[in-house]
Amino acid sequence: MGPSVTDALAAAADAARLAPSVHNTQPWRWVVRGDTLELYAVPQRQLQEQDPDGRLMILSCGAALHHALVGLAAEGWEHRVERPAGEPLAVVHAERHAPADPHAMQRMQLLRVRHTDRRVVSDEPVPPDVRDALAEAARHGGARLHVLNRDQVLQLAVMIEHSGEAQRHDERMRAETDEWVGGDRPEGTGLPDAVIPAELPLTTVAERDFGVTGTLSAGAGHDSAAAYAILYGDGDEPRDWLLAGEALSHLWLSATEHGAAVLPLSSPVELDFTRQALRRMLGELGYAYLVLRLGTADPDHAGPPHTPRLPAEQVIEIEPPSA
Template identity: 75%
Template sequence: MSTATETLARAADTARLAPSVHNTQPWRWVVQGSSLSLYAVPGRQLREQDPAGRLLLVSCGAALHHARVALDASGWTYDVARSAGDGSTTADDATPLAVVHASQAGPADPGAMRRLQLLQVRRTDRRVVSDEPVSAAVREALVAAAGQEGSRLHLLTRDQVLQLAVVIEHAGDAERHDERMRAETAEWVGGDRPSGTGLPDTVIPAELPLTTVAERDFGVSGNLPAGSGHDEAAAYAVLYGDGDEPSDWLRAGEALSEIWLAATEHGAAVLPLSSPVELDFTRQALRRMLGEVGYPYLVLRLGTTDPDHAGPAHTPRLPVEQVVEILD
């Protein structure tokens, strides 16, 4: 039987697999005895595209959820105290965003082990979606997954998808014409990425597909064959919630990870589209699309991808020694 410290260290190691904006992995973990603390790493915040730290905290929330799934699978009981946004700055590196306390070892749970395996195969797939839409039952499961983690998922109507296409085009134009944003993207995207962060060429489409809602234009061509289809069969959704504070963003990340886990279980592909939440004017436009009933955190494309062709490779991760510190 593993000790609490070993189990928590393994959970933090698993959390390296979490999705993060531009694969910045803006988190670090400290294990001490039976507690595991999650910290933001302000040095990996996108200062131009994410000045408030919204996407940084969504990313850290996804990592926290990954650690929770790993702990569920271990059989240990635990509780989580979240403190993001307690009057501290959003991306402070001295105040933990959350502290997990492990209390008691128990038998491993097969259902939770299956969820852990799903996190290990999850990845961002930027290929065009196939003609097979995500079924109504699966869409409902994804809405329920968001609700389970305290956020909400709004599936856009056909008219709203057309509005989204315009909003995304405006966000893309604004970011393309901003030299500092372009430079920031170039810092994180393209090439081999031997450092273990950022997006390598292998996961970036060789050519941007012609779709109603544009995928993010990273300004470089990768070598992922994206396919020649359209996005007719894709569904688009907005992840949103009642508040727009750091604590809401962390919870949104936990919801994103739960949604993605459910989608992976049902063979659906998720592609986050964050450019419309990065700019004030497009974020306001998204909020109006929600009827101003909540605050948007992220746009998601939901679809199924061609099962006969291998998807993109896994995106690299930072080595565990750089992310997880074990104190005596």
């Protein structure tokens, strides 16, 4: 007897717990209802000061949605996805079970090893064919990728410096960051010391200063071999943000497959003036969802540990069948 649809959907929601999210807030909730899996945002885990419109919250939910679909495909289930306007954000319909293909199972393995790495990347640039693969993965997920030229990277550096300065002088933003960053994070969310650099590396484009001293050795290199890109799309509504998260997950799994490291830089999209500057950088041909640093991971050094995750029972609800 094959796996039950309820078990398969619950396993897919469990796989989604590994998805990346802004400050590791994990702002999602799943409901297994018959042969469907429903995705909801959890505003209680939204960054109210840094993300008042919920862009990054819903983008994070989109990454979780794609993770769930990868998990479902690895179990051999064909599926159909609805993305209604409003809540739930998405409804996944499990339709037919068949033996899982090796590619689906490989993507599940990539999902398990994917992680965020704030260390300096190696001095080996991402090869052009890998960049092309990442751009194609983003398109497959429903967004696009614009790789910045040298002048645009310098503009980005100034932009991030200004956004960082603005946020450091905002008492409420600093207090909100303090709630999610630093320490051991025993509650299962946020960024522990072990994934925060002990000191900020001297790079052209500054990494985010969380205001805490972590324990991760960032390395002595520079970001001269890194590429910077904007993940963007045609719209700026919740459905577009959801698709952007799915595209990010597509791209990240492809990067993991090719040995590339991805570091999301969310600070430029958290403030209106920097978000508009990114839009001008795109020639006003789209809306920026996230900035990404792309590099080649150092194969000689193990990456940082995975960030903590909320237990399944806090994010997955299985509705009993009606009598």
